[in-house]
Amino acid sequence: MIHAFHLLNDFSGSPKVLRQVLQGLAAEGHPVELHTSLSGRGFLSDIPGVGLRDNRYRFIQSVPRRLLLLLFSQVYVIVSGWKRVRATDTVYVNTLLPFGGAILGWLCGARVIYHLHETSVNPWMFKQFLLFWVRVCATEVIYVSDFLAEEEPLNKSRHVIWNAIPEDFSLRAAAHLRRRTTVENVLMVASLKRYKGVDEYVALADACPEFHFELVVNAAPADIAAYFGHRRLPGNLIVFPAQQDVHPFYRRADVVVNLSRPDEWVETFGLTALEGMVYGLPVIVPPAGGIAEIVPVGYAGYHIDGRNTERLAGRLREWRSNPDRYRKHGAGAREQAGQFTESRFLERILAIVQAGKTSEQRKTVQMLESM
Template sequence: MRVLACHLLNDYSGSPKVLKQLLKGWVKNNLEVHLFTCGGREGFLSNLAGVKYHNFWYAFTKNPYLRLVFLLVSQLLLMLKVLAKAQKDDIIYVNTVLPFGAAIAGKLRGIRVIYHIHETSIKPAILKKILFGIVDRTADQVVYVSNYLANEGLVSSVKSVVLHNAIEEDWYQEKKQKEKHHNQEKHVLMVCSLKAYKGVNEYIELARSCPDYVFSLVMNSSQNEIDTYFKSTDLPRNLRLFDTQTNLHPFYNQAHVVLNLSKPDGWVETFGLTIIEAMAYQLPAIIPPVGGITELVSDGINGYRVNSTNLKDLKEKLELLLENPSIYNLLSLQAEKKFEQFREGAFIKKSLQILAIPSAASFQMSESNSR
C-alpha cells in the first residue's frame, strides 16, 4: 500500500511536525510513503529517511491577494503532480485543508482521500467556506486533532475520527537523558508564532508586571522579523527573545511553567503541542479557557485556564503557582500523569487503523518505548 501525503508549507510549526511523526511511523511499518510539499525550504518534513519526495512550487508572501494567487497556482501544480503519480489503490493523505489540489486529484481518480485537520481559523471567511466545501465534497474520511474541532460541524457529511497529537518517542527519550535544572530564578516560557493574536503583547505586559521572574519567548520567526515587530516596544529587562529553535529541550529544562496566551477572539487553539511537551517535563501550564487545548489542561488540576486579556488574573495564577511549592508540586505531578495519554506508540497504532492497515497490531515500536 502507498500513502501519498500532501502538505503545503514545510516549516517548523505544529502541523508539519505532526505529519513528520506519521510519516516516520508509516515507514517503520513498511508502507511506501510519498510526500508532496513545497520545495526550497527547511522544516520538520525535510530529509526524512524512507520517504520519497515530490516537490511543487509555492512561496509564502505577506500580501493577502498575492498569497491567494500563489496558493491557487501551487494547488494546480500539486493536482497535476498527484494525477500523474497516483494509482487506484493509493491513499491520499491531505495535511491541513490547504493542499486541496491533492484532494481534487484524488476525487477525479476515484482514490481514497483522508484529510487531517489541525485548525479551522482561516481568513477571510469566504476562503474558509471554499476550503471546507472542498473537504466536504472530496474527503472519504476526516481526522481531527481534538474533540473541539470534531464538534464544530464544518464537515458534517464525512466520516470522522479524533487523533490527538502525541510526543515523538525519540524526543521523549532525549528528554529522559536530561537532568532537570534547579534554578533559583523562576523561569516562565512561551513558544508561539510572532502574531498579536497569539498573545505576544500580553506576554510582554505580564513580564513587565512580574519583574522577579525570568520570561523567555521563543517565536517561529527570524531575528529580523523579531527586531521589526518590537522596534517600537520598550521591552522589560527580565524578558528574553529567541528566534526559531529546532531544539526546545534547553528551554523546557529550565522552565517552571509554560504559557499559551492565544486570544480567544482572534485565534482559538485547536490543540497545543507545546503544552504536551511541557507536561513531559512535569511543567504546569496556563492556557486559554476555550478550544481543543482545554482537553489537555484541567483548571486547578495540572494548570489553569485564563483569558490572556485579563492581566490581573494571569498574574495571580502565575504567582499562585510559583510562590506556593505545595500547589506547584501537586499540579506538576498531575501534568506528568496527563502526559501519558499522549505517547507516540498509541498515536501511530491508531493512525494505522485509520488507514485500515491489517498489520496495525504489529506496530514496530517496542513495548518498553510505548510506556
C-alpha cells in the same frame, strides 16, 4: 502508495505531527511520497524512507501575493501529480490548506484522508472554500480533538485522534527532569502572530519583573525585528527565532503558557503545552478549544484568557509562593502527558490507513472475480 500533502514545511505544530505520521507509515513498509514546500527547512525535511516533491509554495508577507501563490501551488500540485496518483493509492491531506492534493486524489479516484488541525481560518469565505473541498473530496476525516470535531462537523467518516509527543522527545525529557524548587522562568513557544498572544506575553513580562520570560517564535530574526519595530521590550524578556531543537528551552523553564486569543484563534490541541507537561511543567492555557481538553484545571495548570494580565500574574506568583502546590501541579502535568503516547497515536493512524488498504484489496479481488 501514500501521497501526503502539506503546504508549508516549517517548525510549527502541524508539520511536526505529520512527520510522526509519515515516519510511522514508512516504518511499517508503506511507500510514502510527500508534496510540500522545499524553499526552506522544517520538520518535514529529511524523513527516512519518504520521497519529497516540491509544491512550489513559499511564505511571503504580502497577503494578496501569498493567496495567489497558494492557488498557483495547488494547481501545480494537481498538474504535476496527475500521472503519479492512482485509484489504489491513499491521499493524506494535512490541514485544510493543501486542497489541491485532495482534488487530485478525488479526480484520480483515490482514497482521500484529511487530518484537520485548525478551525480559525480567515477570512470566512476562504475557510468555506477550503471546507467545500473537504466535503467534496474527503473519504474520511481525522480531527485532533473533540472540540474540533464538534466545531467543524462534516458528513464524513470521522475519527478523533489526539496528537502525541514523539517517543524521542519523551526520552530526552525524561533524561533531564529536575526537581524545581522555585518558579523563575516562564516560556511560550508560538507563531509570530498577534492572535497567538505575543503582545499579551510581552505585557505579562512587563507586569512581572521578578520573573524571567523566554519567547520562541516560528519566524526569522528579520521578521521578529519587523514585528516589534521600535517597541521597547521588557528587560526580563528574550525573544528567540524559530528553533529546530526546543529542549534547552523546556529544560530552563518552570512554567509554560499559551496565550492565544480564544475569540480570534481557537487552539484545537496545543502541542507546546503538552511538550511542557512532558517535562513536568504546569501550564496556563486559554479557557476554550481543544487545548483546554488536555489540561485539567487545578491538576496540571489553569485556564486563563491571555488578556487577563492580572490573573496570569497572580497564578505565577501563587506558584512561586506555594512550592507544594507548584510541585503538585507539575506532577499532575507529567501524569496527564502520559496519556498522549506516540505508540497509541500511530496505532490508530495505521489502523485507519490499513483498513482502507484492506478495503481496496477486497474491491480488487471482487473485480477480478467478476471478469
